[in-house]
Amino acid sequence: MIIDWAHFTPWSALAGGILLGLATGLFVLANGRIAGISGLLGSLLNPKASGRLDSLLFILGLLLAPWLWLAFAELPVIEMQVGVPGLLLAGLLVGFGARLGAGCTSGHGICGLSRLSPRSLVATLCFMATGFATVFVVRHLLGAGA
Amino acid sequence: MNRLTAFLAGLLFGIGLLLAGMADPAKVLAFLDLAGNWDPSLALVMGGGIVAALLPFTLARRRTRSLTGCPMQLPSKREPDRALVIGSLLFGIGWGIAGICPGPAVVVLGSGHLAILPFFVAMLAGMGLFRWYESRRG
Numbered sequence: 343m344i345i346d347w348a349h350f351t352p353w354s355a356l357a358g359g360i361l362l363g364l365a366t367g368l369f370v371l372a373n374g375r376i377a378g379i380s381g382l383l384g385s386l387l388n389p390k391a392s393g394r395l396d397s398l399l400f401i402l403g404l405l406l407a408p409w410l411w412l413a414f415a416e417l418p419v420i421e422m423q424v425g426v427p428g429l430l431l432a433g434l435l436v437g438f439g440a441r442l443g444a445g446c447t448s449g450h451g452i453c454g455l456s457r458l459s460p461r462s463l464v465a466t467l468c469f470m471a472t473g474f475a476t477v478f479v480v481r482h483l484l485g486a487g488a
Numbered sequence: 489m490n491r492l493t494a495f496l497a498g499l500l501f502g503i504g505l506l507l508a509g510m511a512d513p514a515k516v517l518a519f520l521d522l523a524g525n526w527d528p529s530l531a532l533v534m535g536g537g538i539v540a541a542l543l544p545f546t547l548a549r550r551r552t553r554s555l556t557g558c559p560m561q562l563p564s565k566r567e568p569d570r571a572l573v574i575g576s577l578l579f580g581i582g583w584g585i586a587g588i589c590p591g592p593a594v595v596v597l598g599s600g601h602l603a604i605l606p607f608f609v610a611m612l613a614g615m616g617l618f619r620w621y622e623s624r625r626g
Contacts, residue, residue, distance in 0.1 A: 358508025363540025372493035374554035400498035405598030407502020435582025437614025443575025456541035469580030476584025
C-alpha cells in the first residue's frame with residue numbers, strides 16, 4: 343500500500359465528516375428521522391411512506407447545497423470516472439442494493455454506526471469489502487482507469 | 489419548524505459532502521483503491537461523521553418525540569439478515585464502479601453536472617425495481 347500524500351486532505355475530510363455528523367444529528371433530534379439518503383429517496387418513490395414532506399425538504403436542501411457553496415467559493419472539481427454504460431450499471435446496483443440492504447453510506451455508515459447498530463456494522467463491512475474489491479478488479483486486474 | 493430543520497439538515501449535509509470531497513468520484517475511487525495510490529481521506533470523513541453524530545443519537549434514543557414533536561422513527565431491527573448482506577454487497581459493487589453513492593449523486597445533480605444523469609436515473613430505476621421485487625415477495 344502506497345499512501346497518496348499529495349491528494350490526502352485530512353482537515354477538509356474531517357471537517358466535512360463532522361458537518362455530515364451534525365446534519366444527521368440535527369435531523370434525528372429535530373425530526374426524529376434517520377438521514378439515510380437512499381431511504382429518503384426511496385420514501386419519495388413510495389406514495390404510502392410517512393413523513394414524505396420532510397424527506398422532500400431534506401433532498402431539496404441537498405440539491406441546493408452547491409448553490410450556497412457557490413456564494414462563497416468555487417465548486418470542487420467533479421468528473422465522472424466511467425462512461426455511460428458504467429454509470430448505468432453502477433446506478434442500478436447502488437439503487438437496488440441500498441434499498442435491499444436497507445441503507446447506504448449515510449444511513450448505515452454514519453447514522454447506523456453512531457447508534458451502534460449491529461446491522462449497520464455488518465452492512466458497512468459488506469459494502470466496503472465489495473467497494474475495495476471492485477476497484478481492485480477494475481483497476482488492477484482489468485487495467486482500466488487511473 | 490420541522491420543515492425548516494429538514495431543509496437545513498439537507499443543506500448542511502450537502503455542504504459537508506462538498507467540503508469532504510465526496511462529490512468528486514475520483515476522490516472516492518482513490519479511497520477505494522487500496523492497491524494503488526491510496527488516498528485515506530474518506531476514512532476521516534466517516535470517522536468525523538460518526539464521532540459528531542454519537543451524542544445526538546445517544547440523546548435521540550432516550551426520546552419518544554423529536555424536539556419539534558415528531559414521532560421518533562428509529563429502526564428497531566438489530567439482527568443482520570440475508571437481504572441486508574446481499575443488498576450491501578451489491579451496493580458496494582456499484583459504488584466501486586462509479587465512485588458515487590446516493591448523497592453525492594443528489595448534490596452533483598443539484599450543482600448542474602448533467603453528466604451524472606445516467607447514474608441518477610439508473611439509481612432511481614434500481615430503487616423502483618426493488619419496490620417491484622418487494623411487492624412480488626409479498
